[in-house]
Amino acid sequence: xxxxxxxxxxxxxxxxxxxxxxxxxxxxxxxxxxxxxxxxxxxxxxxxxxxxxxxxxxxxxxxxxxxxxxxxxxxxxxxxxxxxxxxxxxxxxxxxxxxxxxxxxxxxxxxxxxxxxxxxxxxxxxxxxxxxxxxxxxxxxxxxxxxxxxxxxxxxxxxxxxxxxxxxxxxxxxxxxxxxxxxxxxxxxxxxxxxxxxxxxxxxxxxxxxxxxxxxxxxxxxxxxxxxxxx
Amino acid sequence: xxxxxxxxxxxxxxxxxxxxxxxxxxxxxxxxxxxxxxxxxxxxxxxxxxxxxxxxxxxxxxxxxxxxxxxxxxxxxxxxxxxxxxxxxxxxxxxxxxxxxxxxxxxxxxxxxxxxxxxxxxxxxxxxxxxxxxxxxxxxxxxxxxxxxxxxxxxxxxxxxxxxxxxxxxxxxxxxxxxxxxxxxxxxxxxxxxxxxxxxxxxxxxxxxxxxxxxxxx
Numbered sequence: 239x240x241x242x243x244x245x246x247x248x249x250x251x252x253x254x255x256x257x258x259x260x261x262x263x264x265x266x267x268x269x270x271x272x273x274x275x276x277x278x279x280x281x282x283x284x285x286x287x288x289x290x291x292x293x294x295x296x297x298x299x300x301x302x303x304x305x306x307x308x309x310x311x312x313x314x315x316x317x318x319x320x321x322x323x324x325x326x327x328x329x330x331x332x333x334x335x336x337x338x339x340x341x342x343x344x345x346x347x348x349x350x351x352x353x354x355x356x357x358x359x360x361x362x363x364x365x366x367x368x369x370x371x372x373x374x375x376x377x378x379x380x381x382x383x384x385x386x387x388x389x390x391x392x393x394x395x396x397x398x399x400x401x402x403x404x405x406x407x408x409x410x411x412x413x414x415x416x417x418x419x420x421x422x423x424x425x426x427x428x429x430x431x432x433x434x435x436x437x438x439x440x441x442x443x444x445x446x447x448x449x450x451x452x453x454x455x456x457x458x459x460x461x462x463x464x465x466x467x468x469x
Numbered sequence: 470x471x472x473x474x475x476x477x478x479x480x481x482x483x484x485x486x487x488x489x490x491x492x493x494x495x496x497x498x499x500x501x502x503x504x505x506x507x508x509x510x511x512x513x514x515x516x517x518x519x520x521x522x523x524x525x526x527x528x529x530x531x532x533x534x535x536x537x538x539x540x541x542x543x544x545x546x547x548x549x550x551x552x553x554x555x556x557x558x559x560x561x562x563x564x565x566x567x568x569x570x571x572x573x574x575x576x577x578x579x580x581x582x583x584x585x586x587x588x589x590x591x592x593x594x595x596x597x598x599x600x601x602x603x604x605x606x607x608x609x610x611x612x613x614x615x616x617x618x619x620x621x622x623x624x625x626x627x628x629x630x631x632x633x634x635x636x637x638x639x640x641x642x643x644x645x646x647x648x649x650x651x652x653x654x655x656x657x658x659x660x661x662x663x664x665x666x667x668x669x670x671x672x673x674x675x676x677x678x679x680x681x682x683x684x685x686x687x
Binding site: 460 | 538
């Protein structure tokens with residue numbers, strides 16, 4: 239089962255105006271840099287983007303916001319991005335803010351074939367407005383639906399030609415969850431290896447969830463908050 | 470004298486117990502890690518997918534793939550483990566994390582907390598805060614007692630959109646340590662040199678004072 243495509247442009251060729259796409263990463267950690275650059279180059283518009291954050295002004299999803307390619311953003315935290323805030327306050331950009339655990343679990347539900355979940359996050363707050371509430375053992379839970387995304391774009395450390403993925407450190411974050419949740423899942427990896435080269439006991443995402451994989455290049459891996467201590 | 474941010478963190482660290490798994494929020498809560506008592510076994514959880522967070526890396530050893538929930542470069546300690554965001558919030562939701570420390574813009578006398586949104590002004594989002602406050606067994610809030618205008622942040626009811634209901638157990642402010650009880654804010658300790666009258670004047674919600682209130686010792 240060979241899932242390999244030639245590169246980012248081939249991997250995203252059928253993402254079009256109005257597509258709903260998931261993008262892995264937490265802050266700038268573990269984001270699919272190659273595919274974001276290809277989407278900016280392609281210039282597709284009116285995208286709905288599901289991603290924990292929205293990048294910074296000049297990197298990550300921020301690059302797509304600059305080109306006004308995003309119609310709606312579904313995220314948990316969108317600080318650190320002045321252009322985002324400007325578009326939001328001016329009404330150019332639609333934003334749905336949802337709790338981070340809810341975001342993760344709605345991906346998980348999609349990948350596990352479950353239509354919805356119950357979570358206590360946001361119960362009794364404005365996040366719960368209009369949502370079904372169920373009380374279990376004396377505590378209120380909100381019904382939240384599984385995501386329904388056309389594409390999921392993730393970044394892995396290593397991947398094989400069969401689409402199996404391994405993530406590195408905290409660059410794992412939302413990547414394996416979104417990989418399970420897309421109708422079509424695209425994985426860019428730092429190191430592409432032949433099927434059989436990865437230890438099956440140490441694979442995080444089984445290739446059945448991955449439709450296209452390619453070896454990425456020129457990773458910048460920008461650090462958002464460089465914090466160090468003295469020797 | 471009101472407590473410094475470091476002193477607030479130092480006082481909160483006294484609530485840690487051996488064997489605790491702890492999630493520290495951004496800001497003052499992060500500083501609590503600097504005051505974990507020598508020899509105490511406490512494991513720090515970072516909700517972006519790490520148990521066993523260590524200190525900042527030495528200069529030149531920063532790893533862009535290894536950050537905390539505040540997006541700061543960090544290290545790991547022996548026995549650490551990485552996982553995805555669903556499992557991270559799974560362990561939070563399932564009550565496996567013993568203590569959560571976070572900041573707040575307002576806390577009400579029944580334990581509601583507001584710390585994610587100022588309508589028309591701040592639109593950054595709640596991140597993991599709503600998940601944490603909805604499920605944590607024990608939540609301590611670290612904050613200033615009043616806002617920059619001098620208005621109390623300990624209120625009868627929150628005026629800002631709330632993050633969670635009836636969840637805060639304890640507050641350590643720059644002026645006092647207070648428990649949230651069914652009757653209201655119960656004053657436990659006061660900052661050195663800060664009078665009960667000053668705390669009463671700066672607490673808008675119901676304040677319960679029983680007997681002598683000791684000063685926090687440093």
